[in-house]
Amino acid sequence: MTALLEATNLSKRFGGLKAVDDLSLAVQEGELHCLIGPNGAGKSTFFRLILGRYPPTAGTVRFCGEDITHLQAAARVRRGMSVKMQVPGVFAELPVRQNLVIALQHKFSGPELAREVDRLLALVDLSAEATKQAGQLAHGQKQWLEIAMAIGVRPRLLLLDEPTAGMSPEETYKTGEMILELNRKAMTVLVVEHDMAFVRQIARQVSVLHLGRLFAQGSIEEITDNEAVQEIYLGKGHHHGH
Numbered sequence: 562m563t564a565l566l567e568a569t570n571l572s573k574r575f576g577g578l579k580a581v582d583d584l585s586l587a588v589q590e591g592e593l594h595c596l597i598g599p600n601g602a603g604k605s606t607f608f609r610l611i612l613g614r615y616p617p618t619a620g621t622v623r624f625c626g627e628d629i630t631h632l633q634a635a636a637r638v639r640r641g642m643s644v645k646m647q648v649p650g651v652f653a654e655l656p657v658r659q660n661l662v663i664a665l666q667h668k669f670s671g672p673e674l675a676r677e678v679d680r681l682l683a684l685v686d687l688s689a690e691a692t693k694q695a696g697q698l699a700h701g702q703k704q705w706l707e708i709a710m711a712i713g714v715r716p717r718l719l720l721l722d723e724p725t726a727g728m729s730p731e732e733t734y735k736t737g738e739m740i741l742e743l744n745r746k747a748m749t750v751l752v753v754e755h756d757m758a759f760v761r762q763i764a765r766q767v768s769v770l771h772l773g774r775l776f777a778q779g780s781i782e783e784i785t786d787n788e789a790v791q792e793i794y795l796g797k798g799h800h801h802g803h
């Protein structure tokens with residue numbers, strides 16, 4: 562079986578620092594895959610390599626069997642990748658609804674566009690906030706708006722970098738349910754997360770990054786029972802957040 566996404570011996574150096582170091586990682590079609598690891602492990606850098614925002618120092622990226630290592634970021638989006646990055650990116654001065662229109666207008670138009678926007682608003686529980694300025698939303702709601710913007714184009718692969726950062730436990734749980742629902746509807750999802758309760762709630766497959774390398778991989782039970790994984794977290798002290 563061909564993996565939907567396959568990184569092979571991928572590396573990214575920043576001067577002398579190996580942010581991503583000879584990393585091979587595959588995501589199968591239909592998977593809900595969590596990527597965890599201490600601060601600075603290389604998770605966000607790995608996302609940027611997948612998305613074509615940085616050229617790799619070495620290695621290849623394949624998507625749907627095609628070598629996309631040298632493809633522009635926009636071409637990767639056209640092939641079905643979508644992302645919600647760690648730093649929020651909504652248009653704060655525009656209404657919630659308009660944010661979604663902008664995200665979807667390349668894919669839909671007319672009544673179909675309006676219908677899709679309504680569907681997404683309902684999906685992330687923002688129907689009542691449609692006319693509100695995005696900047697006025699609560700923090701968790703901003704994250705949900707961004708998730709809606711990312712899934713609106715119906716990607717084959719959804720990349721989420723810390724989607725629950727700064728959320729309350731209730732908001733985090735609700736986000737987990739949204740992601741599970743998307744995955745049930747056949748979307749392949751790769752999520753970077755620190756919140757282990759959240760990872761336990763959603764993950765089927767877990768990969769652990771440490772110092773840019775793949776440190777461990779397995780089911781959530783295998784990963785939480787893995788003493789070496791526990792140690793790399795403890796050794797780093799508490800997650801400092803963002």
Ligand SMILES: Nc1ncnc2c1ncn2[C@@H]1O[C@H](COP(=O)(O)OP(=O)(O)OP(=O)(O)O)[C@@H](O)[C@H]1O
Pocket residue numbers: 575578579580598599600601602603604605606607647
């Ligand atoms: N543009 C850059 N230039 C130089 N160094 C960078 C750059 N981006 C990331 N790094 C470094 O690469 C390493 C990996 O960073 P990255 O942001 O990928 O980690 P992360 O796993 O996402 O961490 P976090 O959990 O804190 O978000 C870090 O040491 C970071 O300082």
Ligand SMILES: [Mg+2]
Pocket residue numbers: 604605606647722
């Ligand atoms: Mg990061």
